[in-house]
Amino acid sequence: MDAVVSTNAKPGAAARRSQLERRREAERRLLQAAERIVAERGLERFTLAEIGEAAGYSRGLPAHYFGSKEGLVGALATHIVSGFGRGAARAEKHPAGLERLLGVASYYFESAGRDPVRTRVLFAVLGEALTNEALRTRIGELNAHSVKPIADNIRAGIAAGDIRKSVNANATATLILSGLRGAVTQWLIDPKHIDLKTVRAEFIASLKRSLAP
Template identity: 40%
Template sequence: MPTHDEDRGDRDPRDVPPRRTQAERRARAETALIAAAARLIAEHGSTGVTLARVGEEAGFSRGLATHYFGSKAALLARLQEAALAEAMAAAAPERSGAGALEELCGFARGCLEGVRNPTDLGRAFVVLGAEALAGASELTVAVAELDASTRQWTAEVVGQGQREGELGAGVDPGAFALAFVGLLKGLVVQAAAAPQAFDVGVAIVESERWIRLALTAG
């Protein structure tokens, strides 16, 4: 009967998966924790969700989420960043250097297409935004920072379009960014409040029409 040592000796080294580095293990764990938090928040809201519960939901120890994120507010901020990244990734095919108009329309499509079959991350994002509007202090700052970063990205896209001659100089990048983020947030909230009455196709068409008009008028 072969020994364990003999078994290992006969094994092709190429069949043995490489050991993950500490950074890879941490990244995988953080991703799992954020996904677990999204599931819980999407179903129950954030008020009753604790870091310990997130750790258990992800299949880890109760203390791992605290060890990685330090506080619930920090975890929620990371979750919102991940939700925005998900929306950006959904729009990625339209953000391949085709120009400012297509980049912004693509981002809007990505956000609104997510309403059709929302992920846990997308649903949690809407819940967190609604709670922040209701005055949940641990979320308000994070939501405001995320809105500000999205407005900054939008203004940069518009500014680049102007420098490249695609867009006229008459558009104020900051003012457009304010309205652009408000438009998308308003539509997503409407979809969350009454999904059966919300026509995603119409919302996409009208959003793109407004974007093009706002950026080319004057």
């Protein structure tokens, strides 16, 4: 395999970089390669060696850095999950309330469409959490972090009179998150039969209806 041809070629021959830079870049490239491969084949059907080589390094490096295969999967999960959280926070344009809630939902679909590889990995991790204790706790945190802003917006919407008073903020927020995840999962499994924009529009519409005062 010609490891040289890569989306993000390594510097020519020389190019003095500090140890820290070397290390950081190597780690970044390893996770990036892992992302690509895991998006295609899932969290089990790969070898440490191929990740190393796909990243343009040796077969031994992943084990050297991450200690074990489990360690690599954990690092990847953290990487993806935290990256996703950061993106969501940035997307909050409207003041808290119904509008922002709808914006968050839209963002969910848009970011899935924009970066299907990363999204696929995120959802592979979510699926794996069903049967993997270590991931489950990480996902528990992600859930909490994801539900909270939704619930907050519901409460703000209720206070502002945009959302009817009888909705249970936390339960509904959980259900909204589930709905978002379910819809995106469907699209990832069967992108040919499901148009993401249509799904997004329907989702938003039904959300408005079920929250309307």
